[in-house]
Amino acid sequence: MPPEPIMDVAHLGHVELLTPKPEDSRRFFTEVMGMTESGQQGDSVFLRGWDDYERYSLQLTGAATSGLGHAAFRTRSPQALERRVAALLADGVAVARHDDSLGHGPGFRFRDPAGHLIELYHATEWYEAPPERRPALKNQPERYPARGVNLRRLDHFNTLGPDVRAAREFYQRNLGLRCTERIELDSGLETGMWLTATNKSYDMAMGREPDGIPGRLHHVTFALDSREAILQAADTFLEAGVHIENGPHKHAIQQTFFLYVYEPGGNRIELAHSGARLVLAPDWKTITWTEAERNKGQAWGLQLGESFRTHATPPSR
Amino acid sequence: MPPEPIMDVAHLGHVELLTPKPEDSRRFFTEVMGMTESGQQGDSVFLRGWDDYERYSLQLTGAATSGLGHAAFRTRSPQALERRVAALLADGVAVARHDDSLGHGPGFRFRDPAGHLIELYHATEWYEAPPERRPALKNQPERYPARGVNLRRLDHFNTLGPDVRAAREFYQRNLGLRCTERIELDSGLETGMWLTATNKSYDMAMGREPDGIPGRLHHVTFALDSREAILQAADTFLEAGVHIENGPHKHAIQQTFFLYVYEPGGNRIELAHSGARLVLAPDWKTITWTEAERNKGQAWGLQLGESFRTHATPPSR
Amino acid sequence: MPPEPIMDVAHLGHVELLTPKPEDSRRFFTEVMGMTESGQQGDSVFLRGWDDYERYSLQLTGAATSGLGHAAFRTRSPQALERRVAALLADGVAVARHDDSLGHGPGFRFRDPAGHLIELYHATEWYEAPPERRPALKNQPERYPARGVNLRRLDHFNTLGPDVRAAREFYQRNLGLRCTERIELDSGLETGMWLTATNKSYDMAMGREPDGIPGRLHHVTFALDSREAILQAADTFLEAGVHIENGPHKHAIQQTFFLYVYEPGGNRIELAHSGARLVLAPDWKTITWTEAERNKGQAWGLQLGESFRTHATPPSR
Amino acid sequence: MPPEPIMDVAHLGHVELLTPKPEDSRRFFTEVMGMTESGQQGDSVFLRGWDDYERYSLQLTGAATSGLGHAAFRTRSPQALERRVAALLADGVAVARHDDSLGHGPGFRFRDPAGHLIELYHATEWYEAPPERRPALKNQPERYPARGVNLRRLDHFNTLGPDVRAAREFYQRNLGLRCTERIELDSGLETGMWLTATNKSYDMAMGREPDGIPGRLHHVTFALDSREAILQAADTFLEAGVHIENGPHKHAIQQTFFLYVYEPGGNRIELAHSGARLVLAPDWKTITWTEAERNKGQAWGLQLGESFRTHATPPSR
Known part of the structure; x- marks a missing residue:
C-alpha cells in the first residue's frame, strides 16, 4: 500500500502584502475590492473578504517596497501543527515561533527554499461581525457588501523561485501539500507548479524566477462568486482607473477564469x-504540461504579455 | 487537545437510482442532463458528468419502483477503507463485502440507521475518454458536451430518516463526516442535517421521514457550472416537458442555488x-437553525410547496 | 396596404413616484438601488440609473400616499410631439401644457382612460456627468457605480385599469404604441396588455383593476445588466432588509426575468x-394568452402570491 | 425644426454567406452554433437562430470563395419599401427587383458604394416551427435547442470599404440608418462607422478597407443570451476545434461583449x-472616437491581433 496522504494543513489562512503606498492600497482594497477592515497593528492594517471566516485574510503593511511579507497556512488541528513543525525541524529547516500575531495563536515561521517567509498556525479568532455588518443568513460570516467588486475570500498566492522542483518537493514533504499540475520544459526543467x-x-503556486532574486511574489489571488462577477469587476477597475494587466480570460492550467490588476503599491x-x-480525487494524478502545450497560450488563445513574465514584487533593487 | 478530525472518507463517489422506466430515465440523463453513458451491467446502465473523474457517478437500475439503490463514498486510501470498515464492525454494524462492482474495487456495504444502503470503496477506475469525447484541455476528464443542461458532476444525496439525530451521530462516529448545518425544532427534535x-x-443530507418508511430518498443532486447555467437548465427542462417542482431559488440553509425536477422514473x-x-475551516462550527428561522422560507422568501415535504422515493429492497 | 405604424413615441422617459417616506425612499434608490441624484425641485428629488441618457428617469415626490405621480414618454421629434397632442385633442382628450418641468422642455399632460396622469415631451436635457461621475468610456452617460444593485436604466411601468381593452385601444390609437402581448379570459374580458x-x-403594461379604484400603480421596473445581476440584487435586498415579494423567476408573458420588492414608501x-x-418585427403579431395558459403560473412554474394580485399603490382609502 | 428621422428600415433580416466548404459550414452552424435548417434552394441552405421570427436569418451558399453574398434589411411597411427604393433611384443607384427569394416577397437589390450587395424587402414568411421544434412558451418562435452555443438571432454584419465616410452618408441618406459611433483619425480620415x-x-458597421478590394466582409455577428453564454461558447469552440481569433472581451466602441471565430469556410x-x-434616444449624438482613444485597445485593454486587421473575406462576384 502507498503511504497515506498527509492532511495536516487545512488551508491558506492569510497573506501579508508590503506596500510603499499603504493608504492608497488600503483604499483600493476597501473601496474597489469591497473588503472590510478588521484590525490594525503597528504599520499593518488587516482586511477580510465577506466570506473569510477568520478575522482577516490580508495583512497590508507599509514598507519601503512592495512584495510578500509572509503567507500563512492554518493546520487542521493543534496536533497537526506540532507534526508539521517537527517535520520541518527534522528536515533541517529553521523555524521561529511568533506569539504576538493579531487574530491567531502561536505561529511558526520559516523560509521556503525560494526565500519566502511562510507561517503555520492553528488557533484562530473567528470573525464576529459588528451589528451593521451582520449578515441576514447566519451561515455566512459577514454581510455581502454590494460595494466595489465584492471580493469573497482569499484564494491562493503565487511566487517565483529559482528551483521550482526543489520548492515543490519541500512543500510536499514537509507540509503534505499535493501537486495537481506542473510545467516541465523539454529540457526537464520544472518551471511551474500548483499545490493544494x-x-x-x-x-499556492510557484513559477520559475528568471532573475535569480529570492522571495519574489508573482501575485495574490482572491475569489469572486462567478465569472459574471469578474466581468463586472473589469468594468469597476476600468472606472476606478486601476491598471488591468491581463484578462478576463481562462487559464489552460487549472482552468481558472482570471483577471489581473496592479494594486496601488505595485503588487x-x-x-x-x-x-x-474542485479536485475531489484524494489521489489526483499530477497533470504535467509540456513546452509545446504551454506555447498554445491560455485556454481560449490569449497570449499573456511581456509584463506577466517580468513584473514581480519586490522589484530588483 | 480535542480529538483530531477523521479524514478517511474522501468524497461521495456514486449513487444508484432505481427506476421503473429505465429507458426513459436513461434518455433523460443523457439527452436532457447531458451525461455520458460509460457502462452497462445486468439491469444497470452507468452514467457520468463531464467533470466526474471516476468511470461513473450514477448507476441507473431498472426496478419495480423508484428510489435509492445505494450510495457509495470513496475513501482517501486503502488504509482509510480498512479503518472505516473496522469502525463499523466495532460499532455493531453488519458489513458485506462486494467484489463484482463495475468500475471500482472491493466495496463494503451496510445499512445506515435510517435504512439506506451505503457503500465504502477505495480502488477505482479513472475514466478514459474515447477519442471522440477527449477534451481539449488535458486537466479535464471528458469533453464539455454542449448538450442539454451540461451536468458537470455528482454533488450530494439527500434522504429521509425517522431519527435524524441518531443517523447524524452514526455518520460522524463511523465515517468521520462533519456536520456543517442542522435543524432543531423548539421541541428539541432534530429534523435535518447536512454532512461533509x-x-x-x-x-449528503437527511431530513425527517414523516411517514415512518425506512430508506426513502428525497433527492440526488448534480452540480452545474454557474447560476446562469441553472437558469438555462430551467428553460431546457421547460422545453423538454420535465416537471419543475421548485426553483430556481436560493436555499437559506447552505445557500445552495437550486432547481428541483422529477426524472421520468419519479426520483x-x-x-x-x-x-x-466552500467550507475551509477544519473545525467549522455547526450552524443550528431554529423552527422560527425555518419558517421564514428560502433565502429570498420562496415557500417550497407541499410536494417537497411529501414526495420521496421508496427504499431499495 | 395596411396603414403604416405610427413611430412618434420614442420611449418611456421617466416616472414620478409618490412616497409618504421621501427620505427613506431616497436612501433606498441611491444606496440600495445604486442610482444617482441629479436634481431637486419642490418636494421632489430626481434620480437616474447610470445608463439613462436624460438627466433623470425617476422623480420621487413626498406625498401623503404612495402611487404614480405621472409617467412621461419622449417623442421622436418636435413634429411627432405636435402630432400626438393633436391626435389626443381630436380624440376628445383634455391636454394641459406644463412648462416648468426640471430637465425637459414643454410637456403635455393628460389622463389615460384608467385615470393615470401621462405626459408627452420632446426637448430634453442630456445628462452631463460631473468629473467624479464621468465614465471611462465616452459612449456611456455616467460611471458604473459598483454600489448596491447597480440599476442601469428605467424599463417600464405597469398600472391597473378598470377597462384594459379600452385603455389599450386608447394608447394604440393616440400614441401609436404597439401591443405585443395580452390576456383574454374565456369570458372575453381583457385582463392584461403590454405595449411598446x-x-x-x-x-408599459396594464392589468385589470380588481377594486374599481382609478389610477393605481402596480409597479415600476428598472433594468439590470444580466440575470446574474438580478440574483446578486436579491442578496443585496436580503442584506438590506428590503421586502422581496416575488422572484427571481421568469415570467411566461414577455419572458422577463424578474424580481419584485417594495420600496420604503410602499411602491x-x-x-x-x-x-x-427584442421585438424586431415591425408588424409583430400580438400574442394572446388564454385563461388556461395563465393558470399554469410563471415560466418555470412559480405561482405569484396573493399580494401580487392585491397590493397596488395608492392603497384604497 | 430639424428634419424628422426616417424610420423606414425596421431591422437587418438576413445575410448570405459564401463558403467553399458548404457541408462543413452547414455542420458548423447547426451542430456547433445550434441553428436550425429551415430551407434549401439551389446551392443554398437556409438557417435560423431560435429567436429569429422570420423563416431564416442566414443563407449559406456554396461558392468558389468565402465572403458576403448579400445582406438584406426588412422595411417597416410596404410603403416604406417603396419610399426607400424611390430614394435610391433618385440618388442614381441601380436597383434590381428579385421575385424568387425563398421566404420573403419582392426584394430590391443594389450595391453600396463599397461594393456590397444589399437588399430591401418587406413581405416575409414567419417561421412556423414543426411539432418537434415547437416551444413551450408561445411568445417564442422556436424551441431553445440546448445544443452547441445556442445562437439566439442574427445581430449585425461588418464590412470593409475604401471610403467609409461616403458609405456612411449613403446609408444615412438612402436608408435612414442612424450613426451611433464612428472613428475619425487625426488626419480627418473616417476609418469606422456603426449604423442602426x-x-x-x-x-451594421464598416471599417476601412486597407487593400482597395471592393465588397469584402469583415464579419457577421449573432447574438447570444448573456455574457456567461459567450464564455460557455468559448469552451464549446475550444472542444470543437474551432479557431478562436479574439475574445471573449469587451469592445470599447459600442461596449459589445464579443468572441470572434472562423467558420470552416473562412468567414x-x-x-x-x-x-x-440599448440606444433609446431618437436623436442620439454620434460618438466620435479619436486616434489616441483607439490606440488604448479594447475596453479592458486587449489589443486585437494582426489578423483582425488583415483577414477579411472576398466579395461576391
Whole structure:
C-alpha cells in the first residue's frame, strides 16, 4: 500500500502584502475590492473578504517596497501543527515561533527554499461581525457588501523561485501539500507548479524566477462568486482607473477564469472564479504540461504579455 | 487537545437510482442532463458528468419502483477503507463485502440507521475518454458536451430518516463526516442535517421521514457550472416537458442555488451551484437553525410547496 | 396596404413616484438601488440609473400616499410631439401644457382612460456627468457605480385599469404604441396588455383593476445588466432588509426575468433583465394568452402570491 | 425644426454567406452554433437562430470563395419599401427587383458604394416551427435547442470599404440608418462607422478597407443570451476545434461583449451579447472616437491581433 496522504494543513489562512503606498492600497482594497477592515497593528492594517471566516485574510503593511511579507497556512488541528513543525525541524529547516500575531495563536515561521517567509498556525479568532455588518443568513460570516467588486475570500498566492522542483518537493514533504499540475520544459526543467491542501485545485503556486532574486511574489489571488462577477469587476477597475494587466480570460492550467490588476503599491492581484472546479480525487494524478502545450497560450488563445513574465514584487533593487 | 478530525472518507463517489422506466430515465440523463453513458451491467446502465473523474457517478437500475439503490463514498486510501470498515464492525454494524462492482474495487456495504444502503470503496477506475469525447484541455476528464443542461458532476444525496439525530451521530462516529448545518425544532427534535467529507459544505443530507418508511430518498443532486447555467437548465427542462417542482431559488440553509425536477422514473433530482461557497475551516462550527428561522422560507422568501415535504422515493429492497 | 405604424413615441422617459417616506425612499434608490441624484425641485428629488441618457428617469415626490405621480414618454421629434397632442385633442382628450418641468422642455399632460396622469415631451436635457461621475468610456452617460444593485436604466411601468381593452385601444390609437402581448379570459374580458414604443417588448403594461379604484400603480421596473445581476440584487435586498415579494423567476408573458420588492414608501419595484429579448418585427403579431395558459403560473412554474394580485399603490382609502 | 428621422428600415433580416466548404459550414452552424435548417434552394441552405421570427436569418451558399453574398434589411411597411427604393433611384443607384427569394416577397437589390450587395424587402414568411421544434412558451418562435452555443438571432454584419465616410452618408441618406459611433483619425480620415435602424446600438458597421478590394466582409455577428453564454461558447469552440481569433472581451466602441471565430469556410463570425445596451434616444449624438482613444485597445485593454486587421473575406462576384 502507498503511504497515506498527509492532511495536516487545512488551508491558506492569510497573506501579508508590503506596500510603499499603504493608504492608497488600503483604499483600493476597501473601496474597489469591497473588503472590510478588521484590525490594525503597528504599520499593518488587516482586511477580510465577506466570506473569510477568520478575522482577516490580508495583512497590508507599509514598507519601503512592495512584495510578500509572509503567507500563512492554518493546520487542521493543534496536533497537526506540532507534526508539521517537527517535520520541518527534522528536515533541517529553521523555524521561529511568533506569539504576538493579531487574530491567531502561536505561529511558526520559516523560509521556503525560494526565500519566502511562510507561517503555520492553528488557533484562530473567528470573525464576529459588528451589528451593521451582520449578515441576514447566519451561515455566512459577514454581510455581502454590494460595494466595489465584492471580493469573497482569499484564494491562493503565487511566487517565483529559482528551483521550482526543489520548492515543490519541500512543500510536499514537509507540509503534505499535493501537486495537481506542473510545467516541465523539454529540457526537464520544472518551471511551474500548483499545490493544494484542499479540494480547491490549488492554494499556492510557484513559477520559475528568471532573475535569480529570492522571495519574489508573482501575485495574490482572491475569489469572486462567478465569472459574471469578474466581468463586472473589469468594468469597476476600468472606472476606478486601476491598471488591468491581463484578462478576463481562462487559464489552460487549472482552468481558472482570471483577471489581473496592479494594486496601488505595485503588487499584482488576481481575481479568480475557481469554485466550479474542485479536485475531489484524494489521489489526483499530477497533470504535467509540456513546452509545446504551454506555447498554445491560455485556454481560449490569449497570449499573456511581456509584463506577466517580468513584473514581480519586490522589484530588483 | 480535542480529538483530531477523521479524514478517511474522501468524497461521495456514486449513487444508484432505481427506476421503473429505465429507458426513459436513461434518455433523460443523457439527452436532457447531458451525461455520458460509460457502462452497462445486468439491469444497470452507468452514467457520468463531464467533470466526474471516476468511470461513473450514477448507476441507473431498472426496478419495480423508484428510489435509492445505494450510495457509495470513496475513501482517501486503502488504509482509510480498512479503518472505516473496522469502525463499523466495532460499532455493531453488519458489513458485506462486494467484489463484482463495475468500475471500482472491493466495496463494503451496510445499512445506515435510517435504512439506506451505503457503500465504502477505495480502488477505482479513472475514466478514459474515447477519442471522440477527449477534451481539449488535458486537466479535464471528458469533453464539455454542449448538450442539454451540461451536468458537470455528482454533488450530494439527500434522504429521509425517522431519527435524524441518531443517523447524524452514526455518520460522524463511523465515517468521520462533519456536520456543517442542522435543524432543531423548539421541541428539541432534530429534523435535518447536512454532512461533509470535503470542502464542499455538504456531500449528503437527511431530513425527517414523516411517514415512518425506512430508506426513502428525497433527492440526488448534480452540480452545474454557474447560476446562469441553472437558469438555462430551467428553460431546457421547460422545453423538454420535465416537471419543475421548485426553483430556481436560493436555499437559506447552505445557500445552495437550486432547481428541483422529477426524472421520468419519479426520483427528485436537484441541480445546484454549490461551488462558490466552500467550507475551509477544519473545525467549522455547526450552524443550528431554529423552527422560527425555518419558517421564514428560502433565502429570498420562496415557500417550497407541499410536494417537497411529501414526495420521496421508496427504499431499495 | 395596411396603414403604416405610427413611430412618434420614442420611449418611456421617466416616472414620478409618490412616497409618504421621501427620505427613506431616497436612501433606498441611491444606496440600495445604486442610482444617482441629479436634481431637486419642490418636494421632489430626481434620480437616474447610470445608463439613462436624460438627466433623470425617476422623480420621487413626498406625498401623503404612495402611487404614480405621472409617467412621461419622449417623442421622436418636435413634429411627432405636435402630432400626438393633436391626435389626443381630436380624440376628445383634455391636454394641459406644463412648462416648468426640471430637465425637459414643454410637456403635455393628460389622463389615460384608467385615470393615470401621462405626459408627452420632446426637448430634453442630456445628462452631463460631473468629473467624479464621468465614465471611462465616452459612449456611456455616467460611471458604473459598483454600489448596491447597480440599476442601469428605467424599463417600464405597469398600472391597473378598470377597462384594459379600452385603455389599450386608447394608447394604440393616440400614441401609436404597439401591443405585443395580452390576456383574454374565456369570458372575453381583457385582463392584461403590454405595449411598446421601441424594440423592447414592452414599455408599459396594464392589468385589470380588481377594486374599481382609478389610477393605481402596480409597479415600476428598472433594468439590470444580466440575470446574474438580478440574483446578486436579491442578496443585496436580503442584506438590506428590503421586502422581496416575488422572484427571481421568469415570467411566461414577455419572458422577463424578474424580481419584485417594495420600496420604503410602499411602491412595488421590479428589477428585470429584459434586454436579451427584442421585438424586431415591425408588424409583430400580438400574442394572446388564454385563461388556461395563465393558470399554469410563471415560466418555470412559480405561482405569484396573493399580494401580487392585491397590493397596488395608492392603497384604497 | 430639424428634419424628422426616417424610420423606414425596421431591422437587418438576413445575410448570405459564401463558403467553399458548404457541408462543413452547414455542420458548423447547426451542430456547433445550434441553428436550425429551415430551407434549401439551389446551392443554398437556409438557417435560423431560435429567436429569429422570420423563416431564416442566414443563407449559406456554396461558392468558389468565402465572403458576403448579400445582406438584406426588412422595411417597416410596404410603403416604406417603396419610399426607400424611390430614394435610391433618385440618388442614381441601380436597383434590381428579385421575385424568387425563398421566404420573403419582392426584394430590391443594389450595391453600396463599397461594393456590397444589399437588399430591401418587406413581405416575409414567419417561421412556423414543426411539432418537434415547437416551444413551450408561445411568445417564442422556436424551441431553445440546448445544443452547441445556442445562437439566439442574427445581430449585425461588418464590412470593409475604401471610403467609409461616403458609405456612411449613403446609408444615412438612402436608408435612414442612424450613426451611433464612428472613428475619425487625426488626419480627418473616417476609418469606422456603426449604423442602426433599431434600438440596438448597431445593425451594421464598416471599417476601412486597407487593400482597395471592393465588397469584402469583415464579419457577421449573432447574438447570444448573456455574457456567461459567450464564455460557455468559448469552451464549446475550444472542444470543437474551432479557431478562436479574439475574445471573449469587451469592445470599447459600442461596449459589445464579443468572441470572434472562423467558420470552416473562412468567414469570421462574431458572437456578441449586445442586448443589455440599448440606444433609446431618437436623436442620439454620434460618438466620435479619436486616434489616441483607439490606440488604448479594447475596453479592458486587449489589443486585437494582426489578423483582425488583415483577414477579411472576398466579395461576391
